[in-house]
Amino acid sequence: xxxxxxxxxxxxxxxxxxxxxxxxxxxxxxxxxxxxxxxxxxxxxxxxxxxxxxxxxxxxxxxxxxxxxxxxxxxxxxxxxxxxxxxxxxxxxxxxxxxxxxxxxxxxxxxxxxxxxxxxxxxxxxxxxxxxxxxxxxxxxxxxxxxxxxxxxxxxxxxxxxxxxxxxxxxxxxxxxxxxxxxxxxxxxxxxxxxxxxxxxxxxxxxxxxxxxxxxxxxxxxxxxxxxxxxxxxxxxxxxxxxxxxxxxxxxxxxxxxxxxxxxxxxxx
Amino acid sequence: xxxxxxxxxxxxxxxxxxxxxxxxxxxxxxxxxxxxxxxxxxxxxxxxxxxxxxxxxxxxxxxxxxxxxxxxxxxxxxxxxxxxxxxxxxxxxxxxxxxxxxxxxxxxxxxxxxxxxxxxxxxxxxxxxxxxxxxxxxxxxxxxxxxxxxxxxxxxxxxxxxxxxxxxxxxxxxxxxxxxxxxxxxxxxxxxxxxxxxxxxxxxxxxxxxxxxxxxxxxxxxxxxxxxxxxxxxxxxxxxxxxxxxxxxxxxxxxxxxxxxxxxxxxxxxxxxxxxxxxxxxx
Numbered sequence: 001x002x003x004x005x006x007x008x009x010x011x012x013x014x015x016x017x018x019x020x021x022x023x024x025x026x027x028x029x030x031x032x033x034x035x036x037x038x039x040x041x042x043x044x045x046x047x048x049x050x051x052x053x054x055x056x057x058x059x060x061x062x063x064x065x066x067x068x069x070x071x072x073x074x075x076x077x078x079x080x081x082x083x084x085x086x087x088x089x090x091x092x093x094x095x096x097x098x099x100x101x102x103x104x105x106x107x108x109x110x111x112x113x114x115x116x117x118x119x120x121x122x123x124x125x126x127x128x129x130x131x132x133x134x135x136x137x138x139x140x141x142x143x144x145x146x147x148x149x150x151x152x153x154x155x156x157x158x159x160x161x162x163x164x165x166x167x168x169x170x171x172x173x174x175x176x177x178x179x180x181x182x183x184x185x186x187x188x189x190x191x192x193x194x195x196x197x198x199x200x201x202x203x204x205x206x207x208x209x210x211x212x213x214x215x216x217x218x219x220x221x222x223x224x225x226x227x228x229x230x231x232x233x234x235x236x237x238x239x240x241x242x243x244x245x246x247x248x249x250x251x252x253x254x255x256x257x258x259x260x261x262x263x264x265x266x267x268x269x
Numbered sequence: 270x271x272x273x274x275x276x277x278x279x280x281x282x283x284x285x286x287x288x289x290x291x292x293x294x295x296x297x298x299x300x301x302x303x304x305x306x307x308x309x310x311x312x313x314x315x316x317x318x319x320x321x322x323x324x325x326x327x328x329x330x331x332x333x334x335x336x337x338x339x340x341x342x343x344x345x346x347x348x349x350x351x352x353x354x355x356x357x358x359x360x361x362x363x364x365x366x367x368x369x370x371x372x373x374x375x376x377x378x379x380x381x382x383x384x385x386x387x388x389x390x391x392x393x394x395x396x397x398x399x400x401x402x403x404x405x406x407x408x409x410x411x412x413x414x415x416x417x418x419x420x421x422x423x424x425x426x427x428x429x430x431x432x433x434x435x436x437x438x439x440x441x442x443x444x445x446x447x448x449x450x451x452x453x454x455x456x457x458x459x460x461x462x463x464x465x466x467x468x469x470x471x472x473x474x475x476x477x478x479x480x481x482x483x484x485x486x487x488x489x490x491x492x493x494x495x496x497x498x499x500x501x502x503x504x505x506x507x508x509x510x511x512x513x514x515x516x517x518x519x520x521x522x523x524x525x526x527x528x529x530x531x532x533x534x535x536x537x538x539x540x541x542x543x544x545x546x547x548x549x550x551x552x
Binding site: 042046094095098099101102103104107108111112115130135138150151154155157158161162165166169201202205206208209210212213214215216217219220224247255259 | 325349
């Protein structure tokens, strides 16, 4: 078994797929999931701005630690965290390499570190909030904040359809593989093999487009039959849908508590 | 039933627009999720590998040619690729929401003769190049706004421009041509006239030998000009904290002291209370 094969095992498409779908769907038990979606959105809005108030690297590191704990509590996907960490590190490294030719790399990295840290804090907090919220809760939260129902419907629609589409696409790719011959020799680093898979995954979209077209027509017609457009302007239906959204003491405690943590970090460090 | 016109409808955005919207959204989202999984070699702002199968959204927009279809592209990316996978970056997503539809719509209007292969290739290329070019400018601008004393560090501004410029060229070669123009040339003729009737719409006929100049829509170009600054503001606010960063500089802190931090905290607390009050009252 070559090294490449081992790497592929660890990052196999199936493993990543399961991990991502788990991020999207299995967040019922996490701490942030129990909070009101509107409060979480407000919290996220606050944390979009807080990092920009500080310039000390220690304070920023403290904030990063705090949001990371929240992210761990809301069980974000390790794959996503890995992707993010790699992109942060490689951004810094690439700037350093290029500045080595045009100027002083150490000064450049030093100037970029607080900036990168702030961006990382924001991405980690959005990862924590949006992976723990779940599209259904998010859709209701946005709806109660006044977003049009057509849009929030699309979020929940995507939530239902993504696994189905994923499965269907995977089946199509597999059937294409069954019906076609792989390249005779894989070539150096198996590049022919990967090119073959890539072409195949592009061609598998062709039947997929027709499937989705039929499905979207059926969806819209079924919605119309059930009075979707009629209910759009109906206040009673909105009220019914949003009835169980309420801000409880635990929500206020969460926002107040995290602000207190930020204050402590800012004062102590 | 299958030939009813696209205008007669009870939906506020039109029944057929809704169908096309769901279709484009689902496929863009699926494409986004699939390419997310495919291996990619990214080095900071440089991305080498399968970026996206851009030919899918672009071909679908060329087929349906409505603004709604173009709007479905960023929405699909946001809903499937970001919200579902927990990567949503709030205001940062607004940048794509402003930029992608206007660029793609502008390019789609350029296609006047669906049987002219050269025209098709140019249109697909223009769609991708326009979007990518504006996004690159926004990226460079964001770093300029974000990193204080950028000019003071020798070589940093140049290196950012070099990196972003190289990234633009690599993106255009791989995503723009490899995953854009070439597959689109195969896919568009295969779908044209087949997919529209499935949704009960008339396929776009165009005019044989019509030139692209006739497709330059003033409204679409104005939309691009309008959306660009909006996208820049959204991108800048999301990544550099907006106005806070401009005022809240180290020199400012040196003058007023870190205690001044109480002011934004009090202000944000007041805003939070007002928002909370409004939300609870309306719910």
